Amino acid sequence: MESRQVGQDGPGQQAETTRASEVTSLGARGQGFRTGHEYTDHRAVWGRWFVHPGTGILGSLSREGPHAMRSGPTGPGPRAGTRRRTSPQVGGAPTPHPHIMLRHFTTFLRAMLAATLLLSVLALPAHADSVVSRSFGPDRISTAVEASENFRVSANDALLATAFAFPDALTAGALAHRMNAPVLLTGRDALPGIVADELARLGVTTVWILGGQGAISADVEQALTDMGLRTRRLAGTSRYGTAREIVRAAGSSATGEVVLALGEHNDPDRAWPDAVASGALAATPDRIPTVLTRSDALPEETEEALEIIGATDVIILGDDSVIDDDVEAHLHMLGYATRRVTGDNRYETSVALASDALARFDSTEQPAVFASGRAFPDALSAGSLAASLGAPLLLVPPTEKLPGTSERFLRDHADRFSMGVVVGGPAAADEYVLAQLDAALQGQPSPAQPREEQPPAEPAAAPEPAPAEPVQPAAAEEDNETFEGDASYYGPGLNGNQTANGETFDMYGMTAAHRTLPFDTIIRVTNLNNGRQVDLRINDRGPYADDRVLDVSYGAAQELQMMDDGVVPVRVEVLSSP
Known part of the structure; x- marks a missing residue:
């Protein structure tokens, strides 16, 4: 199969260009609906189902009368909490894979079976009165797979x-919409087995790699080629260049509009929420793309992107404390009309975007997609899911009461929403948040806030046997979800050894060692000396030094810029546990 790889660059940066003319397989494809952990009663929510003649797109006969959906439900999939795929990671050496013709044939049979089930089986609701469900897995990669598996029968393309x-995943909403493609996630150096399995299940023929080899290595691309897949890489020399290439492939919006979102910030927690929320406009029929900017200057790559797609109007996300007035003035000088979408916080900005998006939908009823407003990992998949379902996207808090503007928006437009899907597990939005969303969509009184705190997470796994010499506890004490202390790194000399969880240690992988956190726990590590952050997966035990709380991989140490110091103070936040 054909493979194309352009350029090479440093960590987190990207390579050159793949033209929009190379975009293929953009036709609409039928998709399916299944919630991974809770089922929704389609009889109450979606009405009766039909297939649009000649299209394969599922639609519904709603309670208000016939209307077409961009995508829609199929029958139920596997029971909640089960996993059908257990294959190991794919990467490095070529991995045997079923013959491509057999893969396409089995995908066809699976699609036909799903269509048959659709006509005869209705999913049972998790709660008889609930219209809000979850789509999530134990980590961000699994959550992206679940979001695809729950709502799709097939796809020709995948991102x-x-x-x-x-940045790369969050600027891809318009491209995912144009291609009707899922956004799946991977580590840098190996293609996760569950991702390979999902590509095979969908019958994907072309995978669009977002970013250069510093983000996704040639080994991952080779693994895709070994599966018989065609690959295309969309990349620039920075996040702004990659956003330009993604927008080039996505093409212009129906209205000439484009969203301008903050691309970086000294506090990484402030850089991504607006970009996530912009997925609300990418999901509309207007298919409005998102490009990125620095706070104080418009990057040259972004100027090029605006020119490439023939933009006329720029929607700036945030006030002048987020994106400076000088950036807006520069856009005016270039001849673009501008308007700002702002709010006092990320949730208000999200509501403003969702309200704008809702007005652009022709249908009288559609789903709503909810993403975490506090942690980007699960939110990475929300934009493409919103585009697939033709759904506005709204940010929600993880535990507390819904912001007043968010609740009012949902209640004021409850007649427009057929159901809601939260992308992410309890760490993204707990059961209290789900109950509030459900009450708002059904016009019911908001539930009382629990007086007692949520139950603690499952106890951490027992520590590995200590080394011969006794180890004293770390100086810093862990406090449930967040703790601080010193971190060191390891890699050279240990690369290729077996880790405590049985993997082969990759010194460039985004992993870490901790004494007790369960394997596959996802943590966010902040270097307190410089504010640099990275999200890591626990796959090893350590450190065995009495004054340290964490060992990170060599690659993670590079991202945290701790190579010169060796040992640095860090803050560790647990994002998700298996």
């Missing part, structure tokens, strides 16, 4: 982005 940085 593949790094799981450890937000």
Whole structure:
């Protein structure tokens, strides 16, 4: 199969260009609906189902009368909490894979079976009165797979982005919409087995790699080629260049509009929420793309992107404290009309975007997609899911009461929403948040806030046997979800050894060692000396030094810029546990 790889660059940066003329397989494809952990009663929510003649697109006969959906439900999939795929990671050496013709044939049979089930089986609701469900897995990669598996029967194209940085995945909403493609996630150096399995299940023929080899290595691309897949890489020399190439492939919006979102910030937690929320406009029939900017200057790559797609109007996300007035003035000088979408916080900005998006939908009823407003990993998949379902996207808090503007928006437009899907597990939005969303969509009184705190997470796994010499506890004490202390790194000399969880240690992988956190726990590590952050997966035990709380991989140490110091103070936040 044909493979194309352009350029090479440093960590987190990207390579050159693949033209929009190379975009193929953009036709609409039928998709399916299944919630991974809770089922929704389609009889109450979606009405009766039909297939649009000649299209394969599922639609519904709603309670208000016939209307077409961009995508829609199929029958139920496997029971909640089960996993059908257990294959190991794919990467490095070529991995045997079923013959491509057999893969296409089995995908066809699976699609036919799903269509048959659709006509005869209705999913049972998790709760008889609930219209809000979840789509999630134990980590961000699994969550992206679940979001695809729950709502799709097939796809010709798929987008593949790094799981450890937000810009590439979050600027891909319009491209995912144009291609009707899922956004799946991967590590830098190996293609996860569950991702390979999902590509095979969908019958994907072309994978669009977002970012250069510093983000997704040639080994991952080779693994895709070994599966018989065609690959295309969309990349520039920075996040702004990659956003330009993604927009080039996505093409212009129906209205000439484009969204301008903040691309970086000294506090990484402030750089991504607006870009996530912009997925609300990418999901509309207007298919409005998102490009990125620095706070104080418009990057040259972004100027090029605006020219490439023939933009006329720029929607700036945030006030002048987020994106400076000088950037807006520069846009005016270039001849673009501008308007700002702002709010007092990320949730208000999200509501403003969702309200704008809702007005652009022709249908009288559609789903709503909810994403975490506090942690980007699960939110990475929300934009493409919103585009698939033709759904506005709204940010929600993880635990507390819904912001007043968010609740009012949902209640004021409850007649427009047929159901809601939260992308992410309890760490993204707990059961209290789900109950509030459900009450708002059904016009019911908001539930009382629990007086007692949520139950603690499952106890951490027992520590590995200590080394011969006794180890004293670390100086810093862990406090549930967040703790601080010193971190060191390891890699050279240990690369290729077996880790405590049985993997082969990759010194460039985004992993870490901790004494007790369960394997596959996802943590966010902040270097307190410089504010640099990276999200890591626990796959080893350590450190065995009495004054340290964490050992990170060599690659993670590079991202944290701790190579010169060796040992640095860090803050560790647990994002998700298996």
